[in-house]
Amino acid sequence: MAVSKxxxxxxxxxxxxxxxxxxxxxxxxxxxVATDGKVFFSITVDAAAVKAWEPVRAAxxxxxxxxxxxxxxxxxxxxxxxxxxxxxxxxxxxxSHSHGHNHGPAKQASGAxxxxxxxxxxxxxASGKGGVGKSTTSVNLALGLAALGLKVGLxxxxxxxxxxxxxxxIKQKPETxxxxxxxxxxxxxxxxxxxxxxIDEETPMIWRGPMVMSAIxxxxxxxxxxxxxxxVVDMPPGTxxxxxxxxxxxxxxxxxxxxxxxxxALIDARRGVAMFKRVNVPxxxxxENMSYFLCPECGTRSDLFGHGGARHEAERxxxxxxxxxxxxxxxxxxxxxxxxxxxxxPEGVHTxxxxxxxxxxxxxxxxxxxxSAPKIVIEA
Numbered sequence: 001m002a003v004s005k006x007x008x009x010x011x012x013x014x015x016x017x018x019x020x021x022x023x024x025x026x027x028x029x030x031x032x033v034a035t036d037g038k039v040f041f042s043i044t045v046d047a048a049a050v051k052a053w054e055p056v057r058a059a060x061x062x063x064x065x066x067x068x069x070x071x072x073x074x075x076x077x078x079x080x081x082x083x084x085x086x087x088x089x090x091x092x093x094x095x096s097h098s099h100g101h102n103h104g105p106a107k108q109a110s111g112a113x114x115x116x117x118x119x120x121x122x123x124x125x126a127s128g129k130g131g132v133g134k135s136t137t138s139v140n141l142a143l144g145l146a147a148l149g150l151k152v153g154l155x156x157x158x159x160x161x162x163x164x165x166x167x168x169x170i171k172q173k174p175e176t177x178x179x180x181x182x183x184x185x186x187x188x189x190x191x192x193x194x195x196x197x198x199i200d201e202e203t204p205m206i207w208r209g210p211m212v213m214s215a216i217x218x219x220x221x222x223x224x225x226x227x228x229x230x231x232v233v234d235m236p237p238g239t240x241x242x243x244x245x246x247x248x249x250x251x252x253x254x255x256x257x258x259x260x261x262x263x264x265a266l267i268d269a270r271r272g273v274a275m276f277k278r279v280n281v282p283x284x285x286x287x288e289n290m291s292y293f294l295c296p297e298c299g300t301r302s303d304l305f306g307h308g309g310a311r312h313e314a315e316r317x318x319x320x321x322x323x324x325x326x327x328x329x330x331x332x333x334x335x336x337x338x339x340x341x342x343x344x345x346p347e348g349v350h351t352x353x354x355x356x357x358x359x360x361x362x363x364x365x366x367x368x369x370x371x372s373a374p375k376i377v378i379e380a
Contacts, residue, residue: 037071133289135163138234143342144358150229158236162196169338188343247279254284285320290327
């Protein structure tokens, strides 16, 4: 029987804060997500008190893990500046991981990177803004790489808006191996993991940045990925904590930037390219999604969002242009139904486009050399 939120709170009431009060009475707990035996929450304290609270975080996690029905737990300790003078950097400690997130001028964080056992290459699919079809591109790119004979994994790192469960029509929950590791779900020959597999579809992820960072790290490190030639990571939009976590934690082979042709999207895509260059991650190329609309009735082509902007931006930035994907009803319908075109229409015209993009990405991966861990400079 799965554990309830009330049972978790009862267990946490027995955990004492540094001043001896029950943890549940300290007003430091985030909303608790408890679903199918998996429990997630964070403890937010003043930055100056992080050291004193770490044993409390560990005790809280142990108390939750001991509850009948709990298969895994993630408790993050997040710290905030008090607003009174200088304070230590924003920190998070969750499970067996800790991450720094610095605010202020010219602070450096050295990326102590280790590869994911069994995974030869990790690539990120990113966009500067949402709504450009990044997740659809991620799925079909992963399937395109698999069609080239590679063993491919797909990680949905978009914690706030996971789309992969919908795009692949995956409704089952991942199995737990040995009580500590998750087994990825296999679909269309891909090994897949998403936070969306662990929570209900309508559950809002009201998490601070450090909690997101802990969850991404856990999905990278505590999933039994096995032997993979490449892992495709569907990143959340923007240039925030998740992107920095990936750049710091994993020796990325490179990033694919997805944009639509219009100027507003290209401005954000430009930021995405600049960010990955800043943290020493090679940009494998730019994909222009929703590039044009081809009328299925008359065959007339319409450039609804303009055309060629992403290609020109790639040339301006000195990075490869990977291809144009049209705005087409088939791609939209297949995606909504969890039947991605590359898997379900292997001879289709759209499949050829995605496979061509995958081939160009593979060429970039093979041609690139492994990079050293970056020193990430974050400025206010």
